[in-house]
Amino acid sequence: MLFRDDLLSLAPYTPGQTRPGAIKLSSNENPLGPSPRAVEAVRNALDGLNRYPDGASRLLREAIARRYDLDPTQVVTGNGSDEVLTLIAGCSVRPGVNAVTAANTFSEYTFAARLFGANVRKAPLREGRFDPEALLALCDQSTRLMFLCNPNNPTGTYLTHAEVERILRLAPAETLVVLDEAYADYAMAEDFPRSLELLKKYERLVILRTFSKLYGLAGLRVGFALAHPEVAEWMQRVRQPFNNGNLAQAGALAALEDTEFVARSLQINREGMERLTRFLEARKLVYYPSQANFVCFHCAGDARVLFEALLEEGVAVRPLNSFGLSEWVRVTVGAPEQLDRFFAAMDRRFNG
Ligand SMILES: Cc1ncc(COP(=O)(O)O)c(C=O)c1O
Structure with a gap:
């Protein structure tokens, strides 16, 4: 049998690890659980499971469009933003062209581009940040995609408005710029x-964008793209007909309206981030200032060693070896009692 041998070098996704009983701060999930309104809507949708879902996800796309003051033709939903990434790559790349991104970022950009045969060019980060000049320098007439992760997973750093606009002005005309x-x-x-x-x-x-983080719905799998109608139309061409199930559509739709849950999620993140950065500073650990729901810090040694030690203490963090940052660890901003456990485990590790 003949398979595509270019897929052999495609690394499988490395998910955040945990173990039973441990506190999971390794996948940037919402520590408050799922949006209660979404849970209720999913329950109410259960009896309709004999029916195929609305293949156009019409109600959800209309609600997202209203939220962002766009036309529904500009919204494409998918089975998590992971799928949306493959829709973007599926309609834009082929063998012989390339995609540009950073060396230390979310792995699914490389996966999506390589799945459709494109080469991926990676620019080093500069002080933990995407580097606009280095990204632009990698572009040529065969660059069809540029992936910007903003804030960047795993460093939490961000490109400014002016920097993103500069990239949009200067990247080759044939390049779609994906701002994740x-x-x-x-x-x-x-x-x-x-x-x-x-x-x-x-x-x-x-x-x-995604419902996996702020809305606490990582397990439901709903992400979406906001794009020019023509770009969205191309993405729709490569989409499977029923890519968002009944439960996913109902849950995401309800979560959008759950303003109370969103406000609590933002507040717990703000407060937790403050505690987390104060802790790292007090221990003189080097970290990147983060705009996200996680922080990336330097552990002066193989990150997997610290990961194992913290897991022994019942706390799962993310060693960043698979991101090419083998001395860095990413920790999700947890609920107050989860952070207490993380701080105690860290102090036993570093002082014990
Ligand atoms: C930067 C980034 N983009 C996309 C995703 C995927 O999100 P989703 O759950 O919507 O597929 C993640 C998940 O961790 C992420 O970190």
Whole structure:
């Protein structure tokens, strides 16, 4: 049998690990659990499981469009933003072209581009940040995609509005610029990109969002793209007909309206982030200032060793070896009692 041997070098995704009984701070999940309104809507939708879902996810797309003051034709939903990434790559790349991203970022950009045969070029981060000049320098006439992770997973750093706009102005005309804003809901910096404003100006911008983080619905699998209608139409061409199930559509729709849960999620993140950074500073640990729901810190040694030691103490964090940052660890902003456990485990590890 003949298979595509170019897929042999495609590394399988490394998920955040945990073990029974441990506190999981390894996958940037919402520590409050799922949106209660979403849970109720999913329960109410259970009796309709004999029916196929609405293949166009019409109600959900309309609600998202209203939220962002766009037309529903500009919204493409998927089975998590993971799937949306493959829709973008599926309609834009082929063998012989390339995609550009950073060396230390979310692995699914490489997966999506390579799945459809494209090469991936990676620019080093600069002080933990995406480097606009290095990214632009990697582009040529065969660059069809650029993936920007903003804030960046795993460093939590961000590109400013001006930097993203500069990339949109200077990248080759044939390049779609994908701005993955999975964590943008948490960002508070004044110069954080106003991406919707940029979408009105630049047709080649694709914004990616997800219900997995702020809305606490990682297990439901709903993400979406906001794009120019023509770009969205191309993405729809490569989408499977029923990619969001009944429960996913109902849950996401209800979560969008759960303003109380969103407010609590943002508050717990703000307070937890403050405690986490104070803790790291007090221990003189080097970390990147983060705009997300996690922090990335330097552990002066193989991150897997610290990971194992903390897991022994019942706390699962993310060693960043698979991101190419083998001396860095990423920890999700947990609930107050989870952070207490993390601080205690760290102190036993470093002082004990
Ligand atoms: C930067 C980034 N983009 C996208 C995703 C995938 O999100 P989803 O659960 O919507 O597939 C993640 C998940 O961790 C992420 O970190």
